Amino acid sequence: MSNESRTAPIRVLIAKPGLDGHDRGAKVLARGLRDEGFEVIYTGLRQTPEMIADAAEQEDVDVVGMSILSGAHMALLPRVVELCRGRGMDDVLIAAGGIIPDADVVKLKAAGIAEVFGPGTSIGQIATYFREHARRARD
Amino acid sequence: MTELLAELASGERRPLARLLTRIENGDPSLRPVIPGLFRASKGAHLVGVTGPPGSGKSTLVNALIAGWRRAGKRVGILAVDPSSPYTGGAIMGDRIRMMEHAADRDVFMRSMASRGELGGLAGTTWLAVAALDAAGYDPIVIETVGAGQSEVEIARLAETTVVVEVPEMGDEVQAIKAGLLEVADIIAVNKADRPGADRTARQLRAMLSTAGGRVTRKPPPILLTTATSGEGVVALAEAIEKHRSQAREPAGARERARNQIRRALADLSHSRASGKPGWDEAVEAVAGHELDPLTAAEQLLP
Numbered sequence A: 001m002s003n004e005s006r007t008a009p010i011r012v013l014i015a016k017p018g019l020d021g022h023d024r025g026a027k028v029l030a031r032g033l034r035d036e037g038f039e040v041i042y043t044g045l046r047q048t049p050e051m052i053a054d055a056a057e058q059e060d061v062d063v064v065g066m067s068i069l070s071g072a073h074m075a076l077l078p079r080v081v082e083l084c085r086g087r088g089m090d091d092v093l094i095a096a097g098g099i100i101p102d103a104d105v106v107k108l109k110a111a112g113i114a115e116v117f118g119p120g121t122s123i124g125q126i127a128t129y130f131r132e133h134a135r136r137a138r139d
Numbered sequence B: 001m002t003e004l005l006a007e008l009a010s011g012e013r014r015p016l017a018r019l020l021t022r023i024e025n026g027d028p029s030l031r032p033v034i035p036g037l038f039r040a041s042k043g044a045h046l047v048g049v050t051g052p053p054g055s056g057k058s059t060l061v062n063a064l065i066a067g068w069r070r071a072g073k074r075v076g077i078l079a080v081d082p083s084s085p086y087t088g089g090a091i092m093g094d095r096i097r098m099m100e101h102a103a104d105r106d107v108f109m110r111s112m113a114s115r116g117e118l119g120g121l122a123g124t125t126w127l128a129v130a131a132l133d134a135a136g137y138d139p140i141v142i143e144t145v146g147a148g149q150s151e152v153e154i155a156r157l158a159e160t161t162v163v164v165e166v167p168e169m170g171d172e173v174q175a176i177k178a179g180l181l182e183v184a185d186i187i188a189v190n191k192a193d194r195p196g197a198d199r200t201a202r203q204l205r206a207m208l209s210t211a212g213g214r215v216t217r218k219p220p221p222i223l224l225t226t227a228t229s230g231e232g233v234v235a236l237a238e239a240i241e242k243h244r245s246q247a248r249e250p251a252g253a254r255e256r257a258r259n260q261i262r263r264a265l266a267d268l269s270h271s272r273a274s275g276k277p278g279w280d281e282a283v284e285a286v287a288g289h290e291l292d293p294l295t296a297a298e299q300l301l302p
Helices: A024-035 A049-059 A073-086 A102-110 A123-133 B002-009 B013-024 B028-040 B057-070 B094-101 B121-134 B149-157 B172-176 B197-209 B233-247 B250-274 B279-287 B293-300
Strands: A011-015 A039-042 A063-068 A093-098 A115-117 B046-051 B075-081 B090-092 B107-113 B140-145 B160-165 B186-189 B222-224
Touching: A011 A024, A011 A049, A024 A039, A024 A063, A024 A093, A024 A123, A024 B090, A039 B094, A049 A063, A049 A073, A049 B013, A049 B094, A049 B107, A063 A073, A063 A123, A073 A093, A073 A102, A093 A123, A102 A115, A115 A123, B002 B013, B002 B028, B002 B121, B013 B028, B013 B107, B013 B121, B028 B121, B046 B057, B046 B149, B057 B075, B057 B094, B057 B140, B057 B233, B075 B090, B075 B094, B075 B121, B090 B107, B094 B107, B107 B121, B121 B140, B121 B149, B121 B250, B149 B250, B160 B233, B186 B197, B186 B233, B197 B222, B222 B233, B279 B293
Parallel strands: A011 A039, A011 A063, A039 B090, A063 A093, A093 A115, B046 B140, B046 B160, B075 B107, B075 B140, B160 B186, B186 B222
Antiparallel strands: none
């Protein structure tokens, strides 16, 4: 094993919870984060909260980013937080992006979603936010 | 150490996931546990699956997992994707095809970025495999894109290497080029519902069966599979199982051990030499063509 000092890349899971079939934004984000030096695990469409939490656990990610456009965010996103925390992933940053009304953003943050990125957010902004807030010193 | 092993053996996913991260990151605090971890591996069947991008490797692995699960086996998967040499970033999408097994507690899947050559994943794969093995997963699949030297190297760690091809990939000369096909213990011509599958299999068979000269190994079996429908997957699983005993012969084990030691030597000498005074000067001198790389290496060798 090499003992070279290098900063390990931040690992991000990008998931599409629920039933909406629009993953263009999620794919653009995955690609953009790759170019920002993140290791991105993309899980594809139509994921249940359980599938997302299971993947986050096995992949030991620093960040879970969920893209949702269906309007089912109140039903799905807090459940992912609950499942992740229930499995001991206390320090995993969980964020969301998509079309979410301001009133719901407040509720989601109260439920443990760290940040909600609305339309027009640049990939640079998201990358900066992840770098600043993801757990870095591990173990 | 015993604590770590007990945690792994408990079947809990989180300690294993955490350990894999430390292995990937080359965490120096792991050093003392490496010997025990390696000894604790129980001899899981290590299956490499490799092939060109888009050949259907992940879908095929997904179909194999379903069969192994029916047989009551706990399956570990390491899916390796390349890191960008420019940014260090990576996109790993192999989970997309395997999400149906995500909630199965007896399937553990981890995506790993290759993280460049020296000190990258190729140098630590054996340790990641040992961790999955110690956690009771058997078989363990390593899936890589068969595109470069490091992927061939990862494939060489496997006891049984399945090379996945697709119909009409190229002319017959592609099949006789050195590289990927030479490491194949089994060849799966996937997407066999497409036209030309039989012809591709026939061509591969003809090319590989005429091997002579210094080639001593038997030509690999060539199987037709359609991963999306499951056609041919049972036969592939049988061929993998059949190859297991063959792979366990002492000559094969020794060859894999040689590769592992060779890799560890390269990583070790590099990491020791790159910390030494004189490294920067050597880099300058070689960049300026004043010194050749071989002499530089001899001077730096610990």
